[in-house]
Amino acid sequence: MFDVSIIMPVYNVKEHLPRAIESALAQKKVIGEIILVNDGSTDGSKDVCEAYAEKEPLLITVINQENQGSGPARNAGLKAASGKFIYFADPDDYFNERLLADNIALAKKRETDLVVFGYTQEKAGNPASREMRLPNLPQMDTQKAFREHFRNMYHFSPYALWNKMYRKAFLTKHNITFGSQKQGQDALFNIEVYKHLDSLTVNRKPYYHYVTHEGSAVNRYRADRFKLELAIAQSFENLMETWEEEDTFSDLIAEEYFNVVYLETANLVHPDCPFTTDEKIDRLTSLWTEIGQTKISPYKKEEKNPFRFALLYELKAGHSRNALFLMKTRNQAAKQYTKPFTKIKTFFNN
Incomplete structure (x- = not known):
């Protein structure tokens, strides 16, 4: 052996x-x-x-x-x-x-x-x-x-x-x-x-x-992304319930569900997404009604990342169109400025 x-x-x-x-x-x-x-x-x-x-x-x-x-x-x-x-x-x-x-x-x-x-x-x-x-x-x-x-x-x-x-x-x-x-x-x-x-x-x-690496699976459009990510959040919530610690870790459960919505928002603004703008708005609004209002809003009180904070704010306010615009703008900016920011970071680290 x-x-x-x-x-x-x-x-x-x-x-x-x-x-x-x-x-x-x-x-x-x-x-x-x-x-x-x-x-x-x-x-x-x-x-x-x-x-x-x-x-x-x-x-x-x-x-x-x-x-x-x-x-x-x-x-x-x-x-x-x-x-x-x-x-x-x-x-x-x-x-x-x-x-x-x-x-x-x-x-x-x-x-x-x-x-x-x-x-x-x-x-x-x-x-x-x-x-x-x-x-x-x-x-x-x-x-x-x-x-x-x-x-x-x-x-x-x-x-x-x-x-x-x-x-x-x-x-x-x-x-x-x-x-x-x-x-x-x-x-x-x-x-x-x-x-x-x-x-x-x-x-x-x-x-x-x-x-x-560029082009990793998380950066690709997947028609079933929401279903796959939701399975993880539900499994995590089940773990906390099994431990009888769902109250202690309610914020972590909320974080798991927020991650589901976050990734699906990124999925919806991906260039390969076949939905129309109105369909994307309806989809995101429906998802927030389904899990955001029950699993996220009551328990997620803090968010240190400025972009995620802004996204959460728009979703809580019911502004799905703004949330999609934020995500699309972020992704475009990240793609455009990744190399310059990396060079600046390398310069100061040295």
Whole structure:
């Protein structure tokens, strides 16, 4: 049995894939297997996977399947995994050579089922944009402690997979797997993890490099985006109800539902959205009536981000047309000024 199984879903990432695989192969002082699940790639990613497997047949396994999405791909990896621990890496990122060894050692020492560690976020092709993010959390040895400190956990990429390592026996015991929806499976997976988690180990060092790329899934128009995002908010609310902490974390529940409306607003102003202006206004008005007035307004009292504050104000006032205009203007400005702002930021950081 391997110490750890690295599971990597692969879909049309030929350009970035070698760096991710090399990161996995470069891990120090740990015996791990690498499971590459080619999810119906059409760009040559399959050939990259199989070339690496041919060079490292004892360490790398390739699973080829028709395109089903990253959730089913990770499930295929989980089913094949023999490691005591599971680590989910993305094929367009990379990570430190000590990631597995250091975090496995902590998990074994503290006998916990989940380890959370720091990461660095950066934009593709722009290393100067790197921002280090570390967990502001204590070590938690009981379910009660985890729930008491959950607010801090929530503010540290709670739905990401790549800044966490999971004990496989824990996942198996609670039958925790991924759903088949095309987006948001990572959030639903982690919410299920939190439902059963008794303790948590925290490593306040950065190991992973999360790289954002233009044209990511969150920036594309999706006809089903509202349905997918709503499922996450409802699952989160259910978690709080299961804990009997819905009053304590009412603001976080409201934040989840606000995120649903926020992303759907961005979806509606996307150039690929087929709706007319009036249809967009009616759609947003209906959504706010459906969930904004009941799930958001009564509980979301603060918003530090100026743009989100303005958007929330317009939505509360019933000004859907203004909300759509705000989002469209913001997106256009972001696209136009991202490069100049990045150069200015780099200058002052140096």
